[in-house]
């Protein structure tokens with residue numbers, strides 16, 4: 001699957017991913033009204049509103065971008081109806097040719113990780129038939145439980161040609177509390193990075209591994225070191241935009257081949273129409289505002305990539 005992601009990034013010349021992290025407060029009034037008039041002010045109504053909103057953003061941006069990253073928590077908060085919207089969003093984006101990075105941040109004891117991996121990346125056997133649950137292309141994985149919590153994901157990736165992004169250094173303010181702890185003089189995130197390389201060797205694509213990692217845009221010095229420690233690992237980079245990460249901070253997340261990193265923006269794209277810069281699009285132009293924000297982000301990131 002990493003080969004497909006790299007091919008899409010190259011074809012569209014866009015090392016970016018749009019995070020589909022819908023909050024009801026981002027959904028324009030007219031979409032909410034329509035959904036509520038049909039389904040009432042219910043969880044089903046919210047899920048319908050979110051789905052319509054996502055569809056508008058996908059329709060307006062799919063030709064420019066290689067991938068989307070729906071964050072499952074934003075859907076789970078609305079219960080089963082939210083999960084249906086998550087599933088519909090993934091299926092629709094896939095129909096539009098996009099790579100789906102399911103941001104699920106899972107990881108557990110081996111048997112439970114297997115169930116997560118099968119449900120999100122693989123297929124379940126029911127009688128003589130096989131069914132895909134959520135059918136994403138990549139998922140994010142939390143490595144806190146160690147190798148036996150990650151290996152089931154790698155096994156399912158090998159079986160179904162899928163991929164994962166393992167958390168190495170996260171973008172949030174408290175990420176150093178555990179991740180920066182020194183063990184025999186080395187920060188924990190470097191030890192995790194070495195494991196990511198080891199797990200990835202079993203699951204290589206042509207140039208990069210199907211086992212990628214996550215390194216936040218908000219820690220550029222660490223990103224520079226981690227890039228060198230994991231030359232064949234694709235880095236998913238959240239934290240650009242709303243969390244303060246800037247394109248110039250990301251220069252060293254790319255390899256000399258201009259590949260190796262894919263930068264996420266969620267709120268900065270999907271709620272672009274709420275920013276002063278894109279306010280002229282108005283509520284009804286929310287999807288066009290997202291399209292313009294995607295174009296601006298691509299130019300910004302490609303500028304940094306050219307400077308590496």
Ligand SMILES: O=C(O)c1cc(=O)[nH]c(=O)n1[C@@H]1O[C@H](COP(=O)(O)O)[C@@H](O)[C@H]1O
Pocket residue numbers: 019021071103140169170171172214215216238239240241242243264265266267268
């Ligand atoms: O795995 C992630 O995507 C992730 C890891 C991380 O370290 N930091 C981080 O922000 N994320 C996710 O990336 C997205 C960032 O959203 P924005 O800050 O709105 O662009 C959210 O879906 C987060 O859950």
